[in-house]
Amino acid sequence: MKFKKLISIFKKKGGFELVKQYKKSGVLLFALLEGMILGKSRTSLEILRLAIENKTQQKLSHRYKSEILELKNKYTKFENATPNTMGTSNIIWFCWLQGVQNAPEIVQLCYRKLKNASNGHQIVTITSDNFQDYVKIPEYILIKWHNKQISNTHFSDILRAGLLAKHGGIWVDATVLVTTSKLPLYFDDNLFFYQSLKPGKDGKALFISSWVLCSHQNNPIILMTRDLLYSYWKKNNFLQDYFLFHQFFCIACKVFPKTYSNVLPIDNALPHKLLLSLFEPYNKKKFDLYLSESPIHKLSYKFKEESISKNNTMYIKLLKELRKK
Structure with a gap:
């Protein structure tokens, strides 16, 4: 090479x-x-x-062996609880800390499509000005966030764990596009997230995606993930692993196998197909196929100028479709 x-x-x-x-x-x-x-x-x-x-x-x-064991003992009661005894929520959590009005166009378009598909769910937009109205974050974390030791990206990981643990609901990342008129019914399950499935799952320590994360209140996997994140940031002033949230979440899935086994298995590959082909020449068959294969699509707002300036791409077609609806 x-x-x-x-x-x-x-x-x-x-x-x-x-x-x-x-x-x-x-x-x-x-x-x-x-x-x-x-x-x-x-x-x-x-x-x-x-x-x-x-x-x-x-x-x-x-x-974190001792803390994991302590949290397992603390939250096992929720793993053994019936779903009906765990609080449900009709809230959709959407976070853009600077306010949606200040977000990139693709984020604003995703937000509009999400509202169109909310179907009776209440959308709560989380910003840096209002998050404390919904969840209490430890002061030591807030200080490190204000000092930029914790980035906005990783602060949103802490927020999603805290909000879902306390309230339950559906967390939808700001760059997730919904292309159906209603959200999938499994978004209201006790716990749901997209994940890598076999055979692709084999050999992967990190098999979960967090860009859509749905749960009832007091889900033990969410609770353990939240508490491990809190513990980490109490002891550290830097992020040692970009996928720290995923690491703790996957550990929690192994600690609470009964809860994890009830998660509907839907692969995270299909929601990425549109993103991975955005800057290919527009192809109607492919475009329609990707939209039909999944109601949810993980996008991004971080693109190179040379990519978005290309003509007649899947990206240009997608923007045209979203802008007119």
């Missing part, structure tokens, strides 16, 4: 920021040794990424 191509792949995977993260996580030496063994191809780097995620989860499980 040419050196320039290797550098390009290194940058796409996170570059030196990724090296810093591995150092903070205590897996840098492991990453270097595994990298030397596996080689530098794209496939090897993907295998390395999965191995590091697994190693990171092992370290977190060991580091």
